Amino acid sequence: MSAFVVSTAHIDTIVSAAIDLELFAARTDHGTLERVCPETASAFGKMLLTENVRSVVHRYRLAGSAEAFDYAELVETYEFRYRPCVPAGAAAKALDCFDYQSCETDDYEKSLAYAFTCRMGKALNKHLAGYDAAPWGIDDRIPATAH
Template identity: 90%
Template sequence: MSAFVVSTAHIDTIVSAAIDLEFFAARTDHGTLERVCHETATAFGKMLLAENVRSVIHRYRLTGGAEAFDYAELVATYTFRYRPCVRAGIAAKALDCFDYQSCETDNYEKSLAYAFTCRMAKALNKHLAGYEAAPWGIDDRIAATAH
């Protein structure tokens, strides 16, 4: 599997959607959930970007190299830029891409970034086209017409 460091615009898109969803997540190991808002956006973005960088460094064994230093600098200098009105489908795809690019380490599924992506994906479901009109329970009659 290959991996790349997503752009800061990609991170901004995810965090902007989280703000619009009034989403709560953990960004520190204390596990306390806090609202993703303009005041916390840079910190959440740095947390996500750092996990993505960690994945790429691990995948390509870049520890100690110039490229690893450049990635560390990218995380350190990241500042959130709000991108208004991100559609749910775009946010969901950006989240899936981020998750795929960030999963190279053995403990990714225990990371704050993974918890963030799982919680946000679930939150986004309710905003996808067709969600409100879809039936809550599916029986044989409904399954036969659900295409």
């Protein structure tokens, strides 16, 4: 499996969509949920970017390298820039890409970033095309739609 550090525009896209979804998530180890909003956006973005960098540094054993230092500086200098009207499908794909690039550590599934992606993924489902029209319960009386 390979991994790369996503761009700050990629992080901005995810956080912008989270703002639009009025998502609540944790960004500190205290676990308190807070709303992703313009005032908290940079902190959430840094939390996500930190996890992505941690994954890449772990995967390629970059600890102490110049590249790891550059990544740390990228995180430190990150400032959120809002990207308006991110479609749900684009946000879902950006989130999936982020998750794939950030999962290289053994404890990723215990991280705040992973919890964020799970919460956001669930919130995005409700905004995908066809969600509102789909039945809540499925039984044999409802014909399957053709693909």
